[in-house]
Amino acid sequence: MEHITIGLICLLFVVALVAGLLDTLAGGGGLITLPVLMLSGVNPLVAIGTNKLQGAIGTATASFILIKKRNIHWPTIKPLMLPTFIGASLGSIAVLFINTSALSFLIPLVLACIAIIFLVSPTPKVSEPQVSYKTYKSGVLPCIGFYDGMFGPGTGSFFALANIKCRGYDLVVSTAMAKPLNFSTNLASLLVFIATDNLLWSIGLLMMLGQFIGAWLGSHLLFKINPIYLRVLIVLMSSCMLIKYLASMD
Numbered sequence: 001m002e003h004i005t006i007g008l009i010c011l012l013f014v015v016a017l018v019a020g021l022l023d024t025l026a027g028g029g030g031l032i033t034l035p036v037l038m039l040s041g042v043n044p045l046v047a048i049g050t051n052k053l054q055g056a057i058g059t060a061t062a063s064f065i066l067i068k069k070r071n072i073h074w075p076t077i078k079p080l081m082l083p084t085f086i087g088a089s090l091g092s093i094a095v096l097f098i099n100t101s102a103l104s105f106l107i108p109l110v111l112a113c114i115a116i117i118f119l120v121s122p123t124p125k126v127s128e129p130q131v132s133y134k135t136y137k138s139g140v141l142p143c144i145g146f147y148d149g150m151f152g153p154g155t156g157s158f159f160a161l162a163n164i165k166c167r168g169y170d171l172v173v174s175t176a177m178a179k180p181l182n183f184s185t186n187l188a189s190l191l192v193f194i195a196t197d198n199l200l201w202s203i204g205l206l207m208m209l210g211q212f213i214g215a216w217l218g219s220h221l222l223f224k225i226n227p228i229y230l231r232v233l234i235v236l237m238s239s240c241m242l243i244k245y246l247a248s249m250d
Helices: 006-026 030-039 044-068 074-095 100-120 133-150 155-167 171-195 201-221 227-248
Strands: none
Touching: 006 030, 006 044, 006 201, 006 227, 030 044, 030 100, 030 227, 044 074, 044 100, 044 171, 044 201, 074 133, 074 171, 100 227, 133 155, 133 171, 155 171
C-alpha cells in the first residue's frame, strides 16, 4: 500500500469510529470501511482480512454491552453462533481461491449491489415465523455467515432481517441479536485470514480502537435515532468512495 502518513492514520481511525457507530445503530458499517481500505492501496484480499480485524472488535463491544444490559437472551443466541461460525469459515476459505485482480472488480460490484439493497429495502414488519427453527439455524444462518466470510458488508442487517422473517422477532430484538451472530462470523473469518497472513496488523489495530469507541457509543444510542437517515448516509458515503476507487483504477 501507499506510504502511511499521519493524515491517512487519522482518516482510517475516524472512518472506523463512524463505521462502528453507524453499524451498531443501523448496520452496514463495512460498506464504508472496506472501500476506504482499498482506496488506501491495500490488496483487496488483505483489505477483507483487515476489515474483519477491525470489525470484530466493534461487534464484540456491541454484543458485550447488549448482553450486559440484558437486551439479548444469551441462552437463545448461544446455539446459533456455531452455524454462523462454520458458514463464515467456509466463506473466508472460498475467497482465498479467487484471483486478486478479479477481486478488484468483484468487491466494488458486490458492495454496489449491497448498498442498493441496503437503501431500498423497507423496514421489515413482524410476522409469524416463516421457516422452521431447524431450517433457520442450519440453513439460513450459515448462508449469511458464508457471505460474511467472503465479503461482509451488510451482514448485520441480513441477520436482523432473518431474525424477523424467519423467527418473528421484533426489530429491536432482531437488531440486538444480530450483533453476537455478526461477531461469530467476524471471528471465524479473522482466524482464517490470520492463519493465511492476509491482514495488516498496524492498520487493523488502529481501526479496532476507532470501532470500539464507535460501537460503545452506538450501543448506548441504539434505537434513539431513525435508522432510515443513517442508511442513506451510509450509502452516500460508500457510493462516493466506490466511485473514487473505480476512477483510480483507470
